[in-house]
Amino acid sequence: MDNLPLEPEAFAAHVMSLLKRQYPTRDSAVTGPLHVVFDGRHLGLENLYRMVLRDPRNANEIVENYLERLLEGDQISGAPLPFSVARTRIMPRIQPESIFEHLDRAQVAHIPFVNDTVIVFVIDLPQLTVSITTEQMVRWGLQADDLDTISRENLARYAPDLEVRLVDSHDGGRAAIVAQQDGYDAARLLLSTLHGRLAKEMKGDFYVATPARDTFIAISVGPNTFIDRLKARVDEDFRRLPYPITRELFYVTRDGVAGTLAA
Secondary structure, eight states, X not given: OOXXXXXXXXXXXXXXXXXXXXXXXXXXXXXXXXXXXXTTEEEEOHHHHHHHHHOGGGHHHHHHHHHHHHHHHHHHHTSOOXXXXXXXXXXXXXXXXXXXXTSOGGGBOEEEOSXXXXXXXXXXXXXXXEEOBHHHHHHTTOOHHHHHHHHHHHHHHHSSSOOOEEEEOTTSOEEEEEOOOSSOTGGGGGOTTHHHHHHHHHTSXXXXXOSBTTOEEEEESOOHHHHHHHHHHHHHHHHHSSSBOOSSEEEEETTEEEEOSOO
């Protein structure tokens, strides 16, 4: 199909037609504007839809690659993987609590975080990542806290020399941008060395914005005009980028990360 439809309902119908063509014996149905049920599994298409909107010229390739990796991930996650093989590949990701609107919370290995988010865990493979289920976690004899410790250690080793781009504002504010584009930019909020790495540049404690998975912006605590401008940009990124997390800011101190979401 040369011109992939960009209306949400038609887009979902097109994705379902691709699934039916490739897997004609499996049941699939469109159940919402950007939601499909395939072989009993709920598939939210919002992230895929946002990816296509950012690069419509390559829409068909994006959709085909996305579905291919998604289904490969299903096959891998269903196969037993020894912990000795998986350990060095376990990585953390920050996700919004809203993921549990379409996923069974009890089946997803995770721990609660701040700002209405959770930390989930994935196995990082060369071409895709596979989410770790509670079944897999129990099979390994682990708790979610064990995965949290292991994943943070692996994250620290993943790209130890954190590249940061500093941007100074005319009104005295400063931002530090991390853009490794490796799928773990936002997750670097979880680094135990983050405050020590950025406190000097940010002149003390600082905020961090993670509107989406591939976005990390540290923000100085003031002036308010600077923060307000950055928050407007964060809101926009949260609305348009794939894999959105939160429009709220995190507050990073020597003692750890706190949320700024009002109770």
